[in-house]
Amino acid sequence: MWLNDLAYGRYPDMEKHSAAVKAVRGMGVDAIPILMNRITTTSESPTQLLRSELKRDAQMLQDTQTVSAFEALGPASHSEIPTLIGLLAPQYDAAGESPTEPECWLKYRSSDLAGRVLEVMGAAAVNPLLKALEEKDPRIRFGAVGVLENTYRRSQDDRIVPAILKRLRDEDTQVRWVSARALGSIGVLSETCVPALAECVRNDPEGNVRSYALMALKKFGPRAKVALPAVMAATTDENSDIRSYARDAVKAIQADAPGTR
Incomplete structure (x- = not known):
């Protein structure tokens, strides 16, 4: 599958990567359901993943490639920003647990991945995230602050710091x-x-x-x-x-x- 050819690691095959990026862009909005499904589900059950370090590594590789695919898709994926912001809420609970524990990683994986995708969307996500800082749900406000912290490095948007x-x-x-x-x-x-x-x-x-x-x-x-x-x-x-x-x-x-x- 083209997603598996997206660059990863120290010595990626850039020819395959370029072809994968072209494939993602060619699919346009048709790629979105596939990518969103990769955010909200795991390829294995939590029990199966925890039995094997290799399986967990494979899931983390898949997540990184999902982020790369969203980045390649660009503006065609921006319609998913509100959904991705809604997925940030569990990060509020994750803050009270150890992120190094495999169970914690699995429990909050979708939320973490949604945040990473919003970060690569850069400037396009800033306005919705700034609005999220005013949400009634403190879990959304919490998640939005964390994403804006990293988004600032990409966007340099001068509204971010005053809002935080x-x-x-x-x-x-x-x-x-x-x-x-x-x-x-x-x-x-x-x-x-x-x-x-x-x-x-x-x-x-x-x-x-x-x-x-x-x-x-x-x-x-x-x-x-x-x-x-x-x-x-x-x-x-x-x-x-x-x-x-x-x-x-x-x-x-x-x-x-x-x-x-």
Whole structure:
């Protein structure tokens, strides 16, 4: 099947890959049901997959080729963006489990794959994802933040960071911490992101949110100097993890200061 010829690995057969891309584009919208079916189903039952590392590797290879097929299909697949966003919801639950466990990977595989497909759609997915940040369901808001975090690298859309910044005040704890993580990962607009993250460190009632805010400030490094008072205060927090994250952030923020090397 042409999907199996899409490039994968270190030394792909680019002639076969080019032919596969041409085949995907030639099918156009007729390829969509096949690709969506690959997202929502597995080729084996979970029990069978877990019995063999090779079978799991084969499923992961198939998933990567599915993402490549969506990328090759381009605009013809954009009608599926709303459906793919709806599939993000389980990532909210996956955040509380270990992604390294095979059972967890199988349980949330479709959601993860939907996110990867949205990422390769780039700019076309940005508007729907920004709207998803306003959804009533916190699971959708959570998933949208995570995808936008990675989509920014492709689209460089200047609306993404301000939209995620607003989620630092979300009523849901998990949406707040994933937003803090995203801001640190993207690492731009320090003049607005750093004060907002410092506010989280000072006042957010949830330790998990404060922890991710501190990790984000660490990534901003010397650009986060205005947050130093809040970070220093966190070094005496009653939570030992927060104290550790705060100390790491202080070191990063003061990295260019005299006498800190």
